[in-house]
Amino acid sequence: MLATVTCAAEPAAAKAPIVHPDKRITFSLKAPEARSVAVAGGDGLGSGPFQMTKDANGIWSVTTPPAVPGFHYYWFVVDGLQVNDPTSDTFFGYGKPTGGLEVPEQGADYYAIKDVPHGEVREKTYFSKSTGAWRRALVYTPAEYDKNSKARYPVLYLQHGAGENETGWTRQGRAQFILDNLIAAGKARPMIVVMERGYATPATPDIRQENVQAAFSAFEKIVVDDLIPTIDASYRTLADRDHRAMAGLSMGGMQTFFIASHHLDKFAYLANLSGPIIRNADLSHFSEISMDGPFDTKTAYGGMFSDPAAFNKRVRLLWVGVGTAEPEMFRTSIGGAVKALKSAGVQLVYFESDGTAHEWQTWRRSLNDLAPRLFR
């Protein structure tokens, strides 16, 4: 369109957030008529909301304390109304499009776009029989995929967290560039990565609002009955369990363990990135899901870990990770389970991301550690 004709409202004059060298961030928003403006956002941004103050031109601003490096969701609260920064792209989080910013991490270039061969991220439209609806998967194919027209590739199914969707891993997580860099350096095997929306229904910003058991079961059907067959029919995959991995972050990590506990015949590689590792199998009532206390390796996840020797033989990699600056709930539930599993003799890789929060920098680092270990 020509905005000259169709723009009925003038966009507010706006300036993008300024990230200072010491990682403090200055936010601003022009809203002359507002009476109260604050900025709030993701875990790594600090404790917020941070109240902003208005200058003579009606521009509200605040400089926040140093943030954790990485990607942070953020938004303004204008007289009680949550509003995205008009200068920001939006990223699907909290069940809706949400603003986001990047705080650079010194020396970390593993998720940068580099001068290496680049894979593609493909939108795959497919029909899900289990839900009776068309869906969209995002499929990363490695740079060599179109050149080696006979080669077949292993597949990683990679899930986002609660309130996010299938776009999270590429837009917030930069998974395609992490893979491009690892593959170009010979550190990871060329693989296909499939990212789907982890809901059979519209995204829920807070999984406490759902019957988690029903929601996870409906998504399990999509993965097992619809998605895997579609991917194996559409791409040159190595279509067996030895060449199939599932991983997810937070809710996606919970889903990975939930689905794997019923389908170890489908996956030989499992990874849980900051997903609470729960004790009880019944997920019908979120309030009753136990995330702390002793983890019983005999009964948890339908007994998936009850015979460590058999599990170790069958599952070629169990990977679990968490950020050291994540809220206690995550560190406790994950740390406790990891300790119990190791004591019981379950082989696993445990990864800690130093100083990062329940946010994407933890999961970028996690993928960067995980991907080289897959399909070896």
Next chain:
Amino acid sequence: MLATVTCAAEPAAAKAPIVHPDKRITFSLKAPEARSVAVAGGDGLGSGPFQMTKDANGIWSVTTPPAVPGFHYYWFVVDGLQVNDPTSDTFFGYGKPTGGLEVPEQGADYYAIKDVPHGEVREKTYFSKSTGAWRRALVYTPAEYDKNSKARYPVLYLQHGAGENETGWTRQGRAQFILDNLIAAGKARPMIVVMERGYATPATPDIRQENVQAAFSAFEKIVVDDLIPTIDASYRTLADRDHRAMAGLSMGGMQTFFIASHHLDKFAYLANLSGPIIRNADLSHFSEISMDGPFDTKTAYGGMFSDPAAFNKRVRLLWVGVGTAEPEMFRTSIGGAVKALKSAGVQLVYFESDGTAHEWQTWRRSLNDLAPRLFR
């Protein structure tokens, strides 16, 4: 993420717009502390902004007069601040993420997802030497592309309008589904469609703010020096002018004629969808660009049309379209030029979209008319 831990601000309770059978639309937003709320949006939504009224629960609402069918951008104006509807996905328009809604058109299913073979939309990361920066093209490959691993395909370069970006044609325009349906019905030849961001710099919401000549020239370099060579090197294209088309909507139509006027050696098919057809060649000052008055076929666009017989022989299709409900500026500039070109003997297809505005329904219909005529 688990929103339970990281959500510092509660999202506003919200209800998506209700589109009534008579195409009136009821908008609502919960904003108890606001003093004034209105809704405004794209050309086809009506004359707006429409003031909303507040109920006892702090929910503002209004029902607007019947809208034109198709996709409409929209936003709320809350105490002077432009705010997207939290219930809406965002679509890049007006130089930033903007809400959007769909008003169904009775009987029109050519842009629906149907049970036909579906192509893919691929994100192609590539380095643009002319700007020294990494860029992203979106590339539609037809459903058969991966199955016929020896076949080569013609390419349509398809551009968005001012304030939009490379995502417009698939997200707002549903170009991939229009092509899927046409190709499945045997009405269009299987083709690759390439969509890029029509700026060498960040998107400008209003092209009046730019040196149009410089902006178009920089984009022309990207297309000719960077994009076409990248696409021809990366995909199985038919890499000659007889199998290469360029088309664009509004600003993208202007860019198509601008680039074609210097590079008829590159393109045998040209289409201008609602792009003003201007008289003068110097685009340095937007205010001096003439969009009405007699169109001189001898001098316009560097004399591209000055020898109609030669032009007709060289250009296998010239396609021009406009919606009958578009603002006069578009109808006058396009209609006047079409009349002059026809009188001079330039062969062209002229398409009118009945009753649609300077909006995506016009351009969906345009693509649906155009694509079957390409590469024949």
